[in-house]
Amino acid sequence: MHSLQITDFHSPDILTANLITHVIDQRDGARSVVTARDMLAGLDAEGLALLRRSDHLHRQDGNPRFLCAFCGCPVHIRVRSVAASGHVDGRRAGFVHDPRPVPRDCPFASTGKASSPDAIDAIRFNGRQEGARHRLLKTRLCEMLLADKRIKFAECEVLVTGIGADGRATWRRPDVLAVTTDGRRLAFDLQIAAPLLTTIDGRERFYASQGIAWHWIVDANQPRLLTLQGFQDLILPQASRVLGFNEAIAAKSEQDGQSRFHLLHVQEDNDHRHFRVTTRLIGLEMALGLAGFPAGGPPLVATDLRALALRQTLRSGNDIRAARIFDLLAASCGTPDWTAARRDHVPEAITTLATLLTGRKADASRFPDEAVSAIVNNFLRPDLSGQNSNLANRSWAFAIAQIDDSDPQVRQWVDRPKTKTRALLDAALAESAADPAQSQRLRSTWSPLLQRLFPRLKS
Numbered sequence: 001m002h003s004l005q006i007t008d009f010h011s012p013d014i015l016t017a018n019l020i021t022h023v024i025d026q027r028d029g030a031r032s033v034v035t036a037r038d039m040l041a042g043l044d045a046e047g048l049a050l051l052r053r054s055d056h057l058h059r060q061d062g063n064p065r066f067l068c069a070f071c072g073c074p075v076h077i078r079v080r081s082v083a084a085s086g087h088v089d090g091r092r093a094g095f096v097h098d099p100r101p102v103p104r105d106c107p108f109a110s111t112g113k114a115s116s117p118d119a120i121d122a123i124r125f126n127g128r129q130e131g132a133r134h135r136l137l138k139t140r141l142c143e144m145l146l147a148d149k150r151i152k153f154a155e156c157e158v159l160v161t162g163i164g165a166d167g168r169a170t171w172r173r174p175d176v177l178a179v180t181t182d183g184r185r186l187a188f189d190l191q192i193a194a195p196l197l198t199t200i201d202g203r204e205r206f207y208a209s210q211g212i213a214w215h216w217i218v219d220a221n222q223p224r225l226l227t228l229q230g231f232q233d234l235i236l237p238q239a240s241r242v243l244g245f246n247e248a249i250a251a252k253s254e255q256d257g258q259s260r261f262h263l264l265h266v267q268e269d270n271d272h273r274h275f276r277v278t279t280r281l282i283g284l285e286m287a288l289g290l291a292g293f294p295a296g297g298p299p300l301v302a303t304d305l306r307a308l309a310l311r312q313t314l315r316s317g318n319d320i321r322a323a324r325i326f327d328l329l330a331a332s333c334g335t336p337d338w339t340a341a342r343r344d345h346v347p348e349a350i351t352t353l354a355t356l357l358t359g360r361k362a363d364a365s366r367f368p369d370e371a372v373s374a375i376v377n378n379f380l381r382p383d384l385s386g387q388n389s390n391l392a393n394r395s396w397a398f399a400i401a402q403i404d405d406s407d408p409q410v411r412q413w414v415d416r417p418k419t420k421t422r423a424l425l426d427a428a429l430a431e432s433a434a435d436p437a438q439s440q441r442l443r444s445t446w447s448p449l450l451q452r453l454f455p456r457l458k459s
């Protein structure tokens, strides 16, 4: 097992040490999770000595200031010598656990093996054939990536730590972690036995919170396994697609140094009795795109399989399916569900934004595919029937204004001659400015979901 804090990938200091990456700082009765680096690396030599002394006193008094953010046990500051580290300041310092009689569940445990989800899987595999197969595919996947010039790092079971969306320190050991030459991080979890729901959900959240592209990857030699419920739980919510891998594809890819994957599409037959699995080969860039990390920074519209599933279903107008997919995404973003979304015209806002950003119809309306202006105007236009049902639409003008500000292509659509889109947008913005409560509520309620679907809205 290797221990490497991949978030500090460029710092050789951290590479060498098995130091705790995140601690809880209890200063002044607070309990905030901070990175060891933020706490220590900026200290000068005096600051480091002072902190070590006061920390020691606090621990003697039974009030340790720093706890391991992973297991909650007291930790203390350890330094490497000036000679060994080449530094006199806080860059040679790190946190380690205080001596303790019983090992705890912690990725930095000095004794015993941490019980991560992967370790639990390993216990489930123990003594069974899956263990050997899992190891083989994992190793071959890593070798294939290392043979690809666009990859500068690939390693099995690297420890990745970070602060999760809930503010707690969190960690995973992906089966394979790769870093592209342009700095995108891509993790794979190779699943050859049906996973548990908690495993699926936990990983998805973790990698999303760490800004790491991530894929499940299955054994392409065993498509029948995909009919197990655990695999359906995993695959069907991601547009019924999943990456596959096997020895044959590894051998082929290593020959020309181009990573390849199967993209499996699992479809239910019309009689609802069978699944059909079709497959095609895709390359590294497409795999990164389908994880939401295309080249060139955050995409205009989320490109990952889970977002794709929502957009497909909004385009098809299948409300029952849209509701289910929406509810899962909403739960992962911590926003209200489809019923509340319908009331706030969230689906219409999503499809209008997607139409503007992609230049193609994204909703199920009868407009032609290229009728971008008509679709946007229809969204923003006051309802002449007097029922005022478009009022909620117009309260979303802030979101259109935001992408209009940041994207020149959107601005071209809005300013298109003879379309009146600019006038409609300005009128809607003026309405919101006069009575901002509705817009403000929409923004605060739905921002996490909109940012999930339109990553550029974050900035």
Ligand SMILES: [Zn+2]
Residues within 6 Å of the ligand: 068, 069, 070, 071, 072, 073, 097, 105, 106, 107, 108, 109
């Ligand atoms: Zn710990």
